[in-house]
Amino acid sequence: MMTRLLSKALAAGMLMVGGQALSAPPPAYRQEVVVAGSPFQGVHGLALDGKGHLLASNLLGQSVHSIDLSTGAVSTLVGPPLGGADDVALGPDGSIYWTGYFSGRLMRRTPDGKTRVLAKDLPGLNSLAFRRDGRLYFTQLGRGDALWEMDPNGRKPPRQLRTGLGFLNGFEFGTDDRLYGPLLLKGQIVRMDVDTGTTEVVAEGFGMPVAVNFDASRENLYVADSVRGELVRVRVATGAKEVVAKLPTGLDNLTVGPDDQVYVSNMVDNDIRVVTPADGSIRPVVEARLSVPSGLAVAPDDPSESLYVADVYALRRVGGRDGKIAQTTRVLSSRMTFPMNVSLGATHVVLSSAYLGSVQVLDRTSGEVLRTIPNTNGVQGVLELADGTLLLAEATTGRLVRVDTAEPAGTTVLTEGLKGPVGLVADTEAKEPGVYVTEVGSGQVTRVRLSDGARRPVAKGLKAPEGIARHPDGGLIVAEVGRKQLVRIDPATGRSTVIAKGLRIGLPESEGLPPGYVPTGVAVGGSGTLYLSSDIESAIYRFVPPPGSAQPK
Known part of the structure; x- marks a missing residue:
């Protein structure tokens, strides 16, 4: 009888231990190097x-x-x-x-x-x-x-x-x-x-x-x-x-x-x-191949899983499959300002830089800088919503801020009181559209409703969560920098399972820098392959699930 119950629990993706429902272990991902590292970060x-x-x-x-x-x-x-x-x-x-x-x-x-x-x-x-x-x-x-x-x-x-x-x-x-x-x-x-x-x-x-x-x-x-x-x-x-x-x-x-x-x-x-x-x-x-890889993004419909890499001193395109680098824009010789986070809209690439205090919108095809919006509040994660407005995570002020499409840009505060917001990922197809945000200071993943800024904790007890991305199965993939690990969080239950640990991520915080200053980036391709930037090694890794494996729900 016990064997049958255990089998049912595993099949359902959970196991009861001491009255607590625990997630089943994720499939054994294979860790691979996409781009090898360097001794320097610029x-x-x-x-x-x-x-x-x-x-x-x-x-x-x-x-x-x-x-x-x-x-x-x-x-x-x-x-x-x-x-x-x-x-x-x-x-x-x-x-x-x-x-x-x-x-x-x-x-x-x-x-x-x-x-x-x-x-x-x-x-x-x-x-x-x-x-x-x-x-x-x-x-x-x-x-x-x-x-x-x-x-x-x-x-x-x-x-x-x-x-x-x-x-x-x-x-x-x-x-x-x-x-x-x-x-x-x-x-x-x-x-x-x-x-x-x-x-x-x-x-x-x-x-x-x-x-x-x-x-x-x-x-x-x-x-x-x-x-x-x-x-x-x-x-x-x-x-x-x-x-x-x-x-x-x-x-x-x-x-x-x-x-x-x-x-x-x-x-x-x-x-x-x-x-x-x-x-x-x-x-x-x-020699080196990357400088300071931080924010990552990949288009969900891109079969080659080409990564957009906010490399601080350049915006680069990196083949997720082959690691080949196509440089798109360099700082100083262009109008781009030291990208540290990156996200993709339908036709735009959006970059944020706590380095020089700005947000920039680029044409996704040409790489031309279309808008530069000053922001000196330690801006980290940034998203472009369907109507063209931008959502910014200000790590220094603890706010999520909307930026409208007008010039000069007008801003409104969606919510405040967050503890070092760093990573943002959209949940705009839900009945009540919202975003998930990592709080490096409180160790939480929080969901913020876009209609009124109401928020609820999704997962607690994390240690310095930074990069976040959505898996095709709906799960949240988070770089838990304080524990040097990559975790999956079920947004419905908040249960966390470790995908990889002992990772070379997380430069120590330094005086004079906003929370999560050089963010550890996470991206997920349509195949379910996970991508992670390493600030310590100036490298990019991928985590490939076993062929045909069912992803945890």
Whole structure:
């Protein structure tokens, strides 16, 4: 009798344990790699240590790395959350210094491995460099626009020298003790006396110069032009320019070795290349296929299950079956602004970016940016409803907000009081249309009714749920980041079953960032194959159900 009851319970998809109805285990999904990972999440500042290693800063990955130039091996010197570096430099005593763009902290790691905060509460910390006499300077950019001087030992507070420069980025000091650096907003390379503030233009006419370094002779500057993808040599005495090498757009920083080899980072391609100026040849130092894959989307009627990937520095199309990447739009060289979440409408792709505080609507066929809507409230998940209005999850304010189709866009609050809303998925075909939202702060999946904003909890007790998608059988697939697992939730009962665990997802939260800042994306193809982005590995995985298996109801 007991055997028959057990068989019926399993056939019904549930099992009674201690009076509780538990879901039957899901089918054994096969985990596969769609796109292999990378050691970085968008590489930025570079510095040579003089011992055969290249230091590289990793802003979103919150780490500082060392690359062995003889082998290409990458190791982590400082991990998250302290290592959120936009730029990195070596001090006279061998200490490593780096700037925390989001944390607003200037950090130092001494040769004996001790790490400390030298300055804080300076959002937008960006570039830094030492003068020959050991004085240390750094800039704010984006979240500020200033040049500062800092005691390298941190015994004195930082001293602001100049403001309103036009976004001074990767700079260096010459033998004349003048600061040489690019002004992003002006397309210029300037020379500045940091003591008097006297500034003069060395060269101009760049698309977006992001960094400069001197060659071994100290008579020429190498300039990385991010928008044009050019490495340019500038004769300091005359300002004459020569393009040395043509590279992909998205260059972020550079450093020059004593042999005049130029190491260049590209945040869009998440790689580092070395250029030989004598012949313009280029070879890779560290390669990657994705930068920071976060939000994912797939059209339910697409038999090839092609993924739209919000890769932070690019919007990419990735073949769900074969992993082939078709790049659609890159930041800086287009009007797109650092996508972190993505969803699909009938004819549009909708992107959100907590990075630069905006939502964008793109034409799904051409990739053209049709609308840009500012939003500085930590916007995460975003959906386009059937009437063209948008629904935004604001992680910082805890609200779901409607944005109408008018220009300028008008907004209304659908509901508020959510705890870090991150992921959104539509349930608009129900009798009472609504949306499901993950709350990273409360550990809930909540359903919000579109007619009046009324909400009810669907599942509780989760740990940091982020990405969410609907399965063809109606179930909810959720990335439970806090437990490093992928789960299926029955929206009718709230029962949760684990599909995969021990996943490499969930960079630690960092000071100055909204909840779920780099979201773990989830998508489901029409075949029932599940797709997951890994922020820790900069990779994409798929979970394939057994052939012919019945999906859990």
